[in-house]
Amino acid sequence: LVELAQKNAFVQMQKAIAHTKTPKNERILELMKSELKLKSLPIHIECFDNSNFHGDYPVSACVVFKNAQPSKKDYRHFHVKTVIGPNDFDTMKEAVFRRYHRLLEEDADLPQLVVIDGGKGQLSAAMESLIKLNLENEIQLISIAKRLEEIYYPNDSIPLHLNVKSETLKVLQHIRDEAHRFGITFHRHIRDKGTLQTELTKINRIGEQSAQKLLAEIGSVEQIKSSTLNQLEKVVGK
Numbered sequence: 001l002v003e004l005a006q007k008n009a010f011v012q013m014q015k016a017i018a019h020t021k022t023p024k025n026e027r028i029l030e031l032m033k034s035e036l037k038l039k040s041l042p043i044h045i046e047c048f049d050n051s052n053f054h055g056d057y058p059v060s061a062c063v064v065f066k067n068a069q070p071s072k073k074d075y076r077h078f079h080v081k082t083v084i085g086p087n088d089f090d091t092m093k094e095a096v097f098r099r100y101h102r103l104l105e106e107d108a109d110l111p112q113l114v115v116i117d118g119g120k121g122q123l124s125a126a127m128e129s130l131i132k133l134n135l136e137n138e139i140q141l142i143s144i145a146k147r148l149e150e151i152y153y154p155n156d157s158i159p160l161h162l163n164v165k166s167e168t169l170k171v172l173q174h175i176r177d178e179a180h181r182f183g184i185t186f187h188r189h190i191r192d193k194g195t196l197q198t199e200l201t202k203i204n205r206i207g208e209q210s211a212q213k214l215l216a217e218i219g220s221v222e223q224i225k226s227s228t229l230n231q232l233e234k235v236v237g238k
Contacts, residue, residue, distance in 0.1 A: 025067045028167050032068075035168040036151070036160075038140055042113040043067060045171075046099075048126070049117040049179035050080075050091045051186075058083060060095035061183030064111070065175050077186045089125040092116065097129035104133065116143035117176050120152050127154045144172050200224070210236045 029041045036042070045065040050058065064074035078098060083090045096114070103110055116126045123143035130136045136154075143152045149169065150159035162169040199221050200211035217235045218224050224232070 025069070028068045028171065032168045032171060035162060035166060036113075036142065038113060040112050040140075042111075042140075044109060044111040045113045045115060045175060046111045047115040047117065047175040047179040048092060048095055048099075049176070049183040050088050050095070051183045058086075058091055059183060059186050060091055061179050061186060062095065062099055063175060063179045063182050065171070065178075068171050070175075070178060075182055077183065088118065089121050092118070092122045093125040093129050096126045097132060100130065100133050100135055100139070104135075110135070110139055112140060114139050114141050115172060115175055115179075116141065117146075117179055118143050119145040119150075120157070123152050123154060144176050146176075149173070206236075 029043060032038065032042050033040070043066060045068075047063050047065075048060060050060045058080035060078040060080060062076045062078070064071045066074075076099065078095050080091050080094060082094050096116075100110065102108075114126070114130075116122050120143070123141065126143075127136065127141055130139060130141060141154055144150070145152065145159070148159075148161070149164075150161060151172070152159050162172075200206050200214060201208060206214075213235050214224050214232070215221075218227055218231065
């Protein structure tokens with residue numbers, strides 16, 4: 001147990017050190033710039049991923065890495081507003097547009113690199129939004145396709161294949177996986193909230209908490225229907 005605790009402490013210490021901009025981080029950023037053929041150091045990277053359940057509860061997630069490390073306070077998620085049904089391309093278009101339209105309005109720093117989780121279709125959709133915002137020359141855009149870990153660039157049908165041991169690929173995989181984790185967690189929360197609806201929550205002034213109290217104390221909806229007023233008042237008040 002002591003040995004395991006020491007190993008865990010060592011790992012946590014390494015993570016804490018990595019959150020500061022160290023020479024190692026600078027080296028990785030230089031390597032990424034070279035291997036991905038970028039115009040500038042990718043100090044600020046953002047990545048998008050979409051989630052839905054057969055077209056229902058569509059959401060999009062944006063995670064942020066600074067100096068090759070997660071910056072969780074900058075993570076954002078989006079309720080998709082304009083897309084009906086399971087349309088990943090239009091979802092990506094909406095999320096990217098809303099994100100950078102907002103940053104422009106706030107005069108906030110833009111990322112040097114945006115990574116899209118997907119292939120050429122998702123990449124083209126994201127590029128459409130950058131063009132609408134006149135940011136196509138301000139932000140470099142790539143996508144990473146899961147199956148073969150192919151890197152795609154706008155207007156180029158031939159993907160880049162990085163060495164599986166490449167540190168650049170490991171950073172891209174990390175940010176892609178983090179975007180997926182953040183997105184799917186938010187999606188499950190929204191989906192669970194939607195599917196937890198019962199006949200009870202459709203009653204005026206009975207919210208989720210009151211419904212859960214009633215079900216916990218009394219049981220099923222049928223048992224609640226047959227309960228007396230006194231029994232119900234003891235749970236949710238008069």
